[in-house]
Amino acid sequence: EPEVTQTPSHQVTQMGQEVILRCVPISNHLYFYWYRQILGQKVEFLVSFYNNEISEKSEIFDDQFSVERPDGSNFTLKIRSTKLEDSAMYFCASIILREKGEQYFGPGTRLTVT
Amino acid sequence: AQTVTQSQPEMSVQEAETVTLSCTYDTSESDYYLFWYKQPPSRQMILVIRQEAYKQQNATENRFSVNFQKAAKSFSLKISDSQLGDAAMYFCAYSVRGGATNKLIFGTGTLLAVQP
Numbered sequence A: 001e002p003e004v005t006q007t008p009s010h011q012v013t014q015m016g017q018e019v020i021l022r023c024v025p026i027s028n029h030l031y032f033y034w035y036r037q038i039l040g041q042k043v044e045f046l047v048s049f050y051n052n053e054i055s056e057k058s059e060i061f062d063d064q065f066s067v068e069r070p071d072g073s074n075f076t077l078k079i080r081s082t083k084l085e086d087s088a089m090y091f092c093a094s095i096i097l098r099e100k101g102e103q104y105f106g107p108g109t110r111l112t113v114t
Numbered sequence B: 001a002q003t004v005t006q007s008q009p010e011m012s013v014q015e016a017e018t019v020t021l022s023c024t025y026d027t028s029e030s031d032y033y034l035f036w037y038k039q040p041p042s043r044q045m046i047l048v049i050r051q052e053a054y055k056q057q058n059a060t061e062n063r064f065s066v067n068f069q070k071a072a073k074s075f076s077l078k079i080s081d082s083q084l085g086d087a088a089m090y091f092c093a094y095s096v097r098g099g100a101t102n103k104l105i106f107g108t109g110t111l112l113a114v115q116p
Helices: none
Strands: A005-007 A010-013 A019-024 A031-037 A043-050 A053-057 A065-068 A075-079 A088-095 A109-113 B003-005 B010-014 B019-021 B024-026 B032-039 B046-052 B064-069 B074-079 B088-096 B110-115
Touching: A005 A088, A010 A019, A019 A031, A019 A088, A019 A109, A043 A065, A043 A075, A075 A088, B003 B088, B010 B019, B019 B110, B024 B074, B032 B064, B046 B064, B046 B074, B074 B088
Parallel strands: A010 A109, B010 B110
Antiparallel strands: A005 A019, A019 A075, A031 A043, A031 A088, A043 A053, A065 A075, A088 A109, B003 B024, B019 B074, B032 B046, B032 B088, B064 B074, B088 B110
């Protein structure tokens, strides 16, 4: 069964460093998402992406964040200058069509900022 | 603004028994989806069940069923014949059908413990 994959599974970085989190959505899916979950808290929407552009972003998704689909398979989230409060689990999700409803999640990348 | 509320931070159930997790939501939309996602200790988000608001019939997936009360904006999850593998965090989630992005809005979760 096709699945969303994410790399790395765990990334440790120093405050102020740039990180790139990578996702490979399911191949025929058209809509892509990033969510964040700070430990012990709920899952929060960051950004949605369709047709090579951002379709919606939350207030969390400030100028430090960017997303890109550099080729036909990868979908990346970049944090330019990480802060301690960026430490969280980051989930990528995809959906084939908006009408289908359910999003398929990757296993997540645990980001630790020291 | 749409919100999702899960009022039970923790629940416990005996193996083989039935448990119900509560979820309420607030929206002015008439057409939307509701979901229950399971998050085991691995933190992977696993879809358990989904409900389309325009369908009156409650969704069922094996031992999992929902009680969808649209007028009351309530969406509870019933787990029958609970198994040890059901122990996890359960999140209720909402998205607008046909919206610009279908982003998911999550509740704060219910941590379910299953006692042997």
